[in-house]
Amino acid sequence: MSATATEEALGTQIEDALRRRFAERSASAERYGTEFVELWHTAAEQALGGKLIRPRLLMDLVHALAAGPLSEDETIAAIDVAAHVELLHYAFLLHDDVIDGDLTRRLRPNLIGALIAGRPEHTAESTAHWARSSAILLGDLLLSSAVLGFARADVSSVARERLLTLLDETIFETVAGEHADVALSDGIVEPDLRTILSTSVYKTSTYSFVLPLRAAAVLTGASAAVEENLTTIGTRIGLAYQLQDDLLSVFGAPEEHGKDAFSDLREGKETAIIAYARMTSQWESIERHFARPDITHAEGSSAREALRACGAEGYVSSLVREHLDAVASSLVEAESSDALPAAATQVIRALTSRVEGRTR
Amino acid sequence: MSATATEEALGTQIEDALRRRFAERSASAERYGTEFVELWHTAAEQALGGKLIRPRLLMDLVHALAAGPLSEDETIAAIDVAAHVELLHYAFLLHDDVIDGDLTRRLRPNLIGALIAGRPEHTAESTAHWARSSAILLGDLLLSSAVLGFARADVSSVARERLLTLLDETIFETVAGEHADVALSDGIVEPDLRTILSTSVYKTSTYSFVLPLRAAAVLTGASAAVEENLTTIGTRIGLAYQLQDDLLSVFGAPEEHGKDAFSDLREGKETAIIAYARMTSQWESIERHFARPDITHAEGSSAREALRACGAEGYVSSLVREHLDAVASSLVEAESSDALPAAATQVIRALTSRVEGRTR
Numbered sequence: 001m002s003a004t005a006t007e008e009a010l011g012t013q014i015e016d017a018l019r020r021r022f023a024e025r026s027a028s029a030e031r032y033g034t035e036f037v038e039l040w041h042t043a044a045e046q047a048l049g050g051k052l053i054r055p056r057l058l059m060d061l062v063h064a065l066a067a068g069p070l071s072e073d074e075t076i077a078a079i080d081v082a083a084h085v086e087l088l089h090y091a092f093l094l095h096d097d098v099i100d101g102d103l104t105r106r107l108r109p110n111l112i113g114a115l116i117a118g119r120p121e122h123t124a125e126s127t128a129h130w131a132r133s134s135a136i137l138l139g140d141l142l143l144s145s146a147v148l149g150f151a152r153a154d155v156s157s158v159a160r161e162r163l164l165t166l167l168d169e170t171i172f173e174t175v176a177g178e179h180a181d182v183a184l185s186d187g188i189v190e191p192d193l194r195t196i197l198s199t200s201v202y203k204t205s206t207y208s209f210v211l212p213l214r215a216a217a218v219l220t221g222a223s224a225a226v227e228e229n230l231t232t233i234g235t236r237i238g239l240a241y242q243l244q245d246d247l248l249s250v251f252g253a254p255e256e257h258g259k260d261a262f263s264d265l266r267e268g269k270e271t272a273i274i275a276y277a278r279m280t281s282q283w284e285s286i287e288r289h290f291a292r293p294d295i296t297h298a299e300g301s302s303a304r305e306a307l308r309a310c311g312a313e314g315y316v317s318s319l320v321r322e323h324l325d326a327v328a329s330s331l332v333e334a335e336s337s338d339a340l341p342a343a344a345t346q347v348i349r350a351l352t353s354r355v356e357g358r359t360r
Numbered sequence: 361m362s363a364t365a366t367e368e369a370l371g372t373q374i375e376d377a378l379r380r381r382f383a384e385r386s387a388s389a390e391r392y393g394t395e396f397v398e399l400w401h402t403a404a405e406q407a408l409g410g411k412l413i414r415p416r417l418l419m420d421l422v423h424a425l426a427a428g429p430l431s432e433d434e435t436i437a438a439i440d441v442a443a444h445v446e447l448l449h450y451a452f453l454l455h456d457d458v459i460d461g462d463l464t465r466r467l468r469p470n471l472i473g474a475l476i477a478g479r480p481e482h483t484a485e486s487t488a489h490w491a492r493s494s495a496i497l498l499g500d501l502l503l504s505s506a507v508l509g510f511a512r513a514d515v516s517s518v519a520r521e522r523l524l525t526l527l528d529e530t531i532f533e534t535v536a537g538e539h540a541d542v543a544l545s546d547g548i549v550e551p552d553l554r555t556i557l558s559t560s561v562y563k564t565s566t567y568s569f570v571l572p573l574r575a576a577a578v579l580t581g582a583s584a585a586v587e588e589n590l591t592t593i594g595t596r597i598g599l600a601y602q603l604q605d606d607l608l609s610v611f612g613a614p615e616e617h618g619k620d621a622f623s624d625l626r627e628g629k630e631t632a633i634i635a636y637a638r639m640t641s642q643w644e645s646i647e648r649h650f651a652r653p654d655i656t657h658a659e660g661s662s663a664r665e666a667l668r669a670c671g672a673e674g675y676v677s678s679l680v681r682e683h684l685d686a687v688a689s690s691l692v693e694a695e696s697s698d699a700l701p702a703a704a705t706q707v708i709r710a711l712t713s714r715v716e717g718r719t720r
Contacts, residue, residue, distance in 0.1 A: 025532075028532060029536065032533075032536035032537075032539075032540065032562065033536075033540060033543075033549065033555075035539065035540070035543050035548060035549060036536050036539050036540070039539065091500075095496055095497070095500060098496065099493045099496060099497075119548070122546075122547070122548070123547075126546040126547055126548075127546070127548075129542075129546055130542055130543060130546040130548050133459045133538075133539075133542040133546075134539060134542070136455055136458065136459060136496065137455070137459075137535045137538055137539050137542075138535075139500075140451075140455060140499075140500070140503055140531070140535055141531065141532065141535050143500055143503060143504055144503055144504065144507050144527075144528075144531045145528075147504050147507040147508055147511065148507055148511075148524060148527070148528055150511075151507070151508075151510075151511030151524055152521075152524060157517075161512075164508060164511055164512060167504075167508070168504075168505075168508055171500070171501065171504045172385075172388060172501060173392075175497045175498075175500055175501050176389065176392035176393075176396050177392075178493075178497055179392070179395065179396055179399065179493075179494060179497050180392065180393060180395070180396070182489075182490055182493040182494070182497075183393075183395050183490065186482075186486040186487070186489055186490040186493075187482070187486055188395060188479070188482070188486075188487075188490050189393065189395060195393075202392065
């Protein structure tokens with residue numbers, strides 16, 4: 001098979017596993033009434049449309065770390081864990097959207113938006129409450145499904161214990177990061193650069209990058225040292241990814257990244273760019289356009305220029321560069337010391353260059 | 361030891377297990393900043409003040425079903441599962457309060473209310489958002505902790521698999537019940553009596569009564585038949601409990617049940633009492649006072665009299681009676697067929713009489 005055909009087959013396997021989970025749940029939902037079934041159908045539509053970045057990364061690394069080809073049972077077990085990583089991601093997105101009051105994600109209706117759109121005949125207030133509450137409840141179910149999925153993984157009891165510890169740490173740190181993020185946006189804590197960078201690591205790196213990498217290590221019986229090495233690498237890539245995301249939102253082309261131009265500025269999002277700008281003399285001219293729901297295109301462009309002129313863009317770009325360079329060095333070292341097989345460093349390099357070349 | 365001393369010792373054991381969990385989590389929270397530590401401290405204060413009805417029921421039945429005295433390890437394992445049942449309960453309460461927009465529970469500030477009270481210097485809107493979001497996030501952590509606790513229970517692998525299946529079914533059904541409850545209160549589904557009764561079973565009986573009873577059966581290696589028997593019994597007791605709760609809220613003495621008089625009427629809560637009243641000719645006179653935030657004492661009393669006169673009180677009281685009688689018959693049958701040991705039927709009878717004699 002060509003590399004692309006393998007990629008496609010992998011995507012299909014993960015999608016099939018997810019589709020089966022949703023089909024089982026939709027069937028179980030039937031005895032609880034049409035609204036609950038409708039919730040599961042809407043959720044399946046939303047959750048199955050993703051790019052499956054996290055489960056793909058997990059599977060790619062499982063194949064790369066394994067000593068030889070996986071048995072059928074090993075493949076099924078790994079796909080199953082990978083699918084539950086995706087469910088965890090979707091559970092976090094659901095609660096994130098409730099917390100942020102968002103009705104869309106990447107310009108399309110999210111679950112809350114889709115549920116509201118499906119009930120045009122009801123009053124706006126009660127429908128919105130019902131849709132938000134549905135997202136809280138579905139998030140609860142998917143979160144517990146993810147943990148149950150890890151707990152029931154068809155792996156050795158040692159591997160299962162490691163997976164559960166990994167998941168426990170991951171959920172705790174992600175929630176801590178989300179909590180800090182809310183505290184930042186509600187003005188409960190000061191938006192200093194250090195807090196913002198650690199919050200990005202906790203809420204993004206830990207579950208989106210470190211979890212798939214470490215889970216692959218556990219599934220292939222890699223040593224604790226490899227797991228630790230992958231933790232550092234995943235943390236750095238995740239942070240670079242998040243910072244790149246912040247840069248794109250302000251300086252990127254909206255037609256490419258698919259987000260509303262100036263949305264971060266409009267929402268007053270406390271990013272590393274803003275934290276840096278706050279420490280410069282240009283902040284006063286930027287602050288006027290920060291967290292203004294009615295920002296115009298001209299004002300947005302002017303704030304963007306000021307963020308460039310004050311050095312915030314350059315600083316954050318160099319941070320991205322720095323973290324990706326550090327990953328590159330780790331990989332060279334891991335290769336020369338045989339700490340990671342060449343196939344594994346290749347998977348991570350591919351991931352790194354996707355983050356580097358990101359335009360959306 | 362006297363019965364009371366044993367009861368006290370049991371309460372202490374469960375509280376200690378919970379206190380240890382919260383202490384561990386508070387310690388882990390420290391690296392994530394003072395706000396996250398504060399959240400855990402507030403949560404511990406709230407969660408440790410409860411009556412521990414569910415874990416006590418579980419432990420009482422474990423002792424009653426066990427063939428002999430439990431070993432120390434068995435006791436520790438059972439206490440641990442019982443503590444996680446309480447964490448699950450608290451996680452559900454947290455998300456329930458977010459959904460209902462409540463700031464108090466039984467006339468005291470809940471977690472959201474306590475967090476708001478702790479930040480008098482902030483603007484009301486952002487503090488409320490921060491407190492609500494904190495409750496969502498903490499609920500997520502406690503929910504996953506509960507599942508992880510079951511997954512790591514120090515029991516045989518067969519028992520663990522049974523516990524996980526039980527928990528999976530319990531969470532799914534409880535969330536389905538909560539979802540139906542929200543659909544009822546937002547006017548998404550019709551408030552007919554059948555829907556209201558099944559919703560009560562799903563959202564109350566299943567995790568508060570059936571879960572502790574079935575978990576005790578699993579922990580003592582009881583047969584699937586015993587588990588099924590306990591499911592029927594727990595479902596009926598839970599429904600009787602919920603109906604009794606509805607009756608108390610409308611017809612009980614506020615100084616005893618600790619809730620605001622007429623709160624169910626004021627909030628327009630769709631209970632079995634209301635569903636029955638809707639089918640009578642007196643509904644018109646009751647509807648005028650239903651879901652009125654500004655209901656006066658005189659109007660509340662008049663609605664209460666009408667709910668009595670139309671037969672709603674009598675109907676719901678007889679439902680309570682019917683379910684408790686059915687439990688009593690099941691217990692007699694279980695004793696005569698040796699399906700349950702006498703000690704176990706005694707525990708369930710004690711529970712039944714607490715529901716019967718409830719005034720708060």
